[in-house]
Amino acid sequence: MSDDLSGVTVGTSAREVDPRDPWRRVAAAAFVLTAAQLAVATFVPGLPQFEGKAFGARLASYPCLMLLVPAIWALVRQRRGGTRPLPWSGFAFLMFPFGVDVTGNTADLYDQLWWWDDLNHYVNWVLLCIGIGLLLGRGHVRPAWALALLVLLVFIQIVDRPPVY
Numbered sequence: 196m197s198d199d200l201s202g203v204t205v206g207t208s209a210r211e212v213d214p215r216d217p218w219r220r221v222a223a224a225a226f227v228l229t230a231a232q233l234a235v236a237t238f239v240p241g242l243p244q245f246e247g248k249a250f251g252a253r254l255a256s257y258p259c260l261m262l263l264v265p266a267i268w269a270l271v272r273q274r275r276g277g278t279r280p281l282p283w284s285g286f287a288f289l290m291f292p293f294g295v296d297v298t299g300n301t302a303d304l305y306d307q308l309w310w311w312d313d314l315n316h317y318v319n320w321v322l323l324c325i326g327i328g329l330l331l332g333r334g335h336v337r338p339a340w341a342l343a344l345l346v347l348l349v350f351i352q353i354v355d356r357p358p359v360y
Contacts, residue, residue: 218283222265222290229294230258232301244303253297261290264330282333288326292319324350 236242236250265286272281295315304311328346336342 216280216283218287219281222283222287225287225290225294226258226261229261229290229297230254232294232297233257236297236300244300244306248300250300257293257297261293264289268330279333282330285326285329285333288322288329291322291326295319295322320350 233250233254236245236248237254265281268286269281271277272279295318299305299311299315304315324346327349328342331342331345336345
């Protein structure tokens with residue numbers, strides 16, 4: 196059965212591909228803003244905050260890594276004949292750390308604020324753990340406290356490391 200909505204393919208319900216999902220737009224904005232900053236860092240000469248920080252490699256790898264989980268999720272969902280909407284909120288939280296890293300370099304925060312690198316890593320791991328929790332929450336982990344405990348343990352394991360100077 197198909198719905199007669201623009202942008203929705205035959206056999207797909209409006210709930211499966213919902214262009215109004217705000218998290219879909221948030222994830223797209225995170226991707227575009229990160230890629231745009233990476234392009235500026237790579238192709239605009241004479242910006243000292245980007246020198247010697249491998250932004251050519253980041254331009255090649257960050258967008259691929261940002262799209263990796265959504266692409267795998269969509270592929271597996273398609274092969275299994277899934278009908279649930281994609282978890283754009285989880286994808287967005289997995290994408291945010293890439294943007295935070297690049298924005299910190301764009302604003303020259305790594306070189307201007309001695310504490311930025313440590314705070315940035317902490318915040319990025321919080322964002323990643325939220326994203327992981329949102330994605331794992333789709334797997335019907337029961338009881339719910341087990342999911343919270345799992346994400347908390349991952350977070351504790353990551354942040355329980357001394358800062359590297």
